[in-house]
Amino acid sequence: xxxxxxxxxxxxxxxxxxxxxxxxxxxxxxxxxxxxxxxxxxxxxxxxxxxxxxxxxxxxxxxxxxxxxxxxxxxxxxxxxxxxxxxxxxxxxxxxxxxxxxxxxxxxxxxxxxxxxxxxxxxxxxxxxxxxxxxxxxxxxxxxxxxxxxxxxxxxxxxxxxxxxxxxxxxxxxxxxxxxxxxxxx
Amino acid sequence: xxxxxxxxxxxxxxxxxxxxxxxxxxxxxxxxxxxxxxxxxxxxxxxxxxxxxxxxxxxxxxxxxxxxxxxxxxxxxxxxxxxxxxxxxxxxxxxxxxxxxxxxxxxxxxxxxxxxxxxxxxxxxxxxxxxxxxxxxxxxxxxxx
Numbered sequence: 001x002x003x004x005x006x007x008x009x010x011x012x013x014x015x016x017x018x019x020x021x022x023x024x025x026x027x028x029x030x031x032x033x034x035x036x037x038x039x040x041x042x043x044x045x046x047x048x049x050x051x052x053x054x055x056x057x058x059x060x061x062x063x064x065x066x067x068x069x070x071x072x073x074x075x076x077x078x079x080x081x082x083x084x085x086x087x088x089x090x091x092x093x094x095x096x097x098x099x100x101x102x103x104x105x106x107x108x109x110x111x112x113x114x115x116x117x118x119x120x121x122x123x124x125x126x127x128x129x130x131x132x133x134x135x136x137x138x139x140x141x142x143x144x145x146x147x148x149x150x151x152x153x154x155x156x157x158x159x160x161x162x163x164x165x166x167x168x169x170x171x172x173x174x175x176x177x178x179x180x181x182x183x184x185x186x
Numbered sequence: 187x188x189x190x191x192x193x194x195x196x197x198x199x200x201x202x203x204x205x206x207x208x209x210x211x212x213x214x215x216x217x218x219x220x221x222x223x224x225x226x227x228x229x230x231x232x233x234x235x236x237x238x239x240x241x242x243x244x245x246x247x248x249x250x251x252x253x254x255x256x257x258x259x260x261x262x263x264x265x266x267x268x269x270x271x272x273x274x275x276x277x278x279x280x281x282x283x284x285x286x287x288x289x290x291x292x293x294x295x296x297x298x299x300x301x302x303x304x305x306x307x308x309x310x311x312x313x314x315x316x317x318x319x320x321x322x323x324x325x326x327x328x329x330x331x
Contacts, residue, residue, distance in 0.1 A: 123231040
């Protein structure tokens with residue numbers, strides 16, 4: 001049983017997907033929004049970004065190698081989603097770890113720790129649950145959007161304002177970091 | 187706490203500590219911080235009913251009482267209080283404990299400041315705990331700095 005209200009929908013959407021490493025965890029029932037599940041990978045609001053539960057998957061297939069491999073891949077996926085918001089792992093304030101088997105707790109901890117600066121670890125909750133796709137672990141995260149993303153928001157606002165009036169002052173210089181801005185922001 | 191549970195917790199915590207040198211970051215034997223600020227929010231890690239990393243005796247209710255005390259103390263250490271708590275997730279090892287959970291829960295919150303809450307049973311909790319409680323508290327930076 002998961003915590004996220006979206007989970008039951010995801011399970012429904014993936015009925016018929018069998019074991020890991022073989023069938024893709026992909027169902028196009030919800031494809032109209034451009035993503036095969038009724039959710040966004042991330043949503044930002046109020047200076048925070050919520051990252052939907054990530055599995056140890058690449059191209060909707062669970063990676064082989066068991067618990068540690070899935071933890072590593074799930075966290076890489078979290079990092080990739082954060083990057084689309086100009087955020088990094090150091091910006092994460094909270095994670096929730098869902099394990100298919102809570103006895104994997106110690107092994108998960110060791111794999112998990114490799115992805116973080118020990119001085120900047122997020123708050124965390126861990127529970128053993130039943131997971132879709134026969135995944136061994138699912139990881140969701142909340143991160144703060146830092147000064148860089150705030151600066152980009154101000155930049156976009158300035159550009160919108162500039163477009164809206166003639167004889168406006170020149171726009172500020174483009175940021176050096178060209179990471180795609182949070183295209184999935186609410 | 188039964189001797190068996192004590193052994194489990196002790197074993198789990200010590201294995202976490204000893205499994206790799208330097209595994210324990212700073213003052214906490216697990217790879218997490220008890221409280222992290224995110225903007226105007228204080229995020230409190232899932233609390234189990236432990237004292238010095240030993241689950242307390244007395245079953246779910248005693249563990250919940252201790253977990254909520256840990257939550258309260260964690261918030262206080264960062265300038266927050268239970269009245270700032272906006273959202274709580276209660277994870278039970280057994281949904282049959284739901285009714286017993288509520289009165290203990292109410293001991294820690296004012297009726298006028300009850301947080302939003304989700305409660306459910308999960309398949310298992312770390313250390314064999316009976317209950318785990320996490321919380322988000324709204325404590326604007328200006329209020330504490």
